[in-house]
Amino acid sequence: MKTYFTFLNIYPLLRLGLAFNIFNATTERNDDLVVKHQQMNNSIDTLTIFSDVMNEFESLQNWSRLCNISQSSHTDFNIVCIINGESSIKLTEFRNFTYRVSSHIRFDLSVTCEDGIIYFPWPFRAEKLHRVYIKDCIIKVYKSDSKNPLIGRIPDTIKYLQMDNVTTILRMKEVYDSLSKAKSPISRATECGPENAFAIIRRGTKVEFEDFYNYHLYDINALAQSTHYFSIQKRTCLYKNLEVFELSGRNDITRSTISKIVHTDIAQNLKILNFSGDGMSDIVYKLQGWRLRFPVMEYLDFSNNHIKVIPKIRDYGMTVKKTKSVGIIDIRRNEITSLTKGMIDSFSTHEFVKVDISENPFLCDCGIIEVIEYLSSKTMPKAYDYLDSLECANPSNVRGRKLISLTPTELNCNKDTVVNFPVVVLIIITISLVIITLFTLIYFRNKIKVNLCSRLNKNVAT
Structure with missing residues (x-):
């Protein structure tokens, strides 16, 4: 129990009775005051966080135009995007945005496309990104981060990943450059994806080549070598959650x-x-x-x-x-x-x-x-x-x-x-053995006859 005497010191002209009542009213437990103080600070922080996040998000022209952002809790935000027509968004821009906001923030990102395109390199790494849901989208530059060592430095924060009816558009050079080679294997982040996730769902996804007609420009044998190098890496992904x-x-x-x-x-x-x-x-x-x-x-x-x-x-x-x-x-x-x-x-x-x-x-x-x-x-x-x-x-x-x-x-x-x-099989085997035995006897019987005849003829001649 802690008593606050400063009240009477600040107001010495108050009558004793009034001061005593106020004195009793201010004898509160220290932890109660701390809770109230934290609640007041939290409300101020909420305003500050929300304002900061909104200001930063507004600086992303395409994202702020195509997406709605809302606050679901003190530090959690939902971003819902509808990409239509010739519109597009880039994950690199989103990374710059998440890097600038408070470290306590979490983002849930939902992207639905209506003939739109998104430029999202796998494994979709961005700081403070908690959930990712992508539906009906065409994804480009999917393999562009396959060997980027900087991707591994971005915290792996995705807990839920779901892709429904997504088409990945690839280019031959992009695929060739992303192949695992002896001195340049693909990164762990690319191979394993979100290792801290609780759910990884890829439903109805497919791959299409934008320039498959250029395949003759690249060494197709590299595909087989890539599989070999990928295998000898023997990298084990650890999905602990x-x-x-x-x-x-x-x-x-x-x-x-x-x-x-x-x-x-x-x-x-x-x-x-x-x-x-x-x-x-x-x-x-x-x-x-x-x-x-x-x-x-x-x-x-x-x-x-x-x-x-x-x-x-x-x-x-x-x-x-x-x-x-x-x-x-x-x-x-x-x-x-x-x-x-x-x-x-x-x-x-x-x-x-x-x-x-x-x-x-x-x-x-x-x-x-x-x-x-x-x-x-x-x-x-x-x-x-x-x-x-x-x-x-x-x-x-x-x-x-x-x-x-x-x-x-x-x-x-x-x-x-x-x-x-079982009986049919036994019968077939028995019949087969009988036929083989008969043919064997016939074969050797004829051979014996020929040998006997030749010997007899030889004896007669002598």
Whole structure:
């Protein structure tokens, strides 16, 4: 408790009673006064910060004309841009702006284009930039900072990055200059992007060349060398906060892009990994150690691709201590046509993983009878209740019907005519061995006859 005597010293002519009342009124806790003082200072700081930020932002002609800025909290600002027609904005200008404002500020940037262009070099580094959302834009100079050493000196502050339906326009020289070479590798910032992010989402992005007709002017073999130099760098990106990583709906995705996040980079807190709609046909097998690489993974999305075969996916269960929930591996809407008893049997061992194969174009022929009988008699984990709802895509007479409801008669299959594949294989092997044995005997029998005849003729002649 602290008492303020200065009040009576300043006003000595006040009557004693009045002074005593005021004296009591001013016996407040020191921390209460500090709080009030901070609140008053904060209000002054808010006015100062807002005024400074607005003045600096107004100096960016294109940005202030095409974007609206608002204050969402004491130190947080939202910038929303609509880029249309022949308008454009440059990230370099935004960098100069963020560099000049207070270090306590954070910016959330949202850019939507209507036939507009933005000049944003990857990895979109700018001080105090917290969130980035880009939609329907054409991006130029995307690779211009690939080997710029100064980019690594800009703090990596992006926590959320999302790009929807973005087209990157490249030039041959820009690509050639950005290739990883022996004495000039690409920067860590370029390779890893925002390593401190919680979510990195690139959805429906594509790449187009502005001057592909000039490809003959450059050494195409450098592309292969670039891949080699990129590989021997063995750089591991460390995403210590990353929970969502999505590369979906892309036409330009490569195996190396997928393999890097799956096999090289470290993302121990990753919960959602999304490669849906990327045109992949054989990538799932690379994730056999999925739970060991991503101990808290909840959702692996490979839907809407061209996967034809379901790999055997292990359930690592409690071998990973962080595992507490069922991890879903989504392989819906692919090109899986055959379903076997062995496949279903492997699912029956799953306790901490669910493989979703629904909405695939299953072929319901005589071979499916064994699966139907197995599903009818086997007790599956609750996560696989959906198997009872699987539907046929072919042949046309049973299209849309649930597998579990079909009978051998409807499939024109009697019990005796249902194909038992192991038996068929054994029969084929047996027949093949018999035929080979017969041909061998015939061959050697004829050879023996020829040898005997030649010997007999020789004896007769002598």
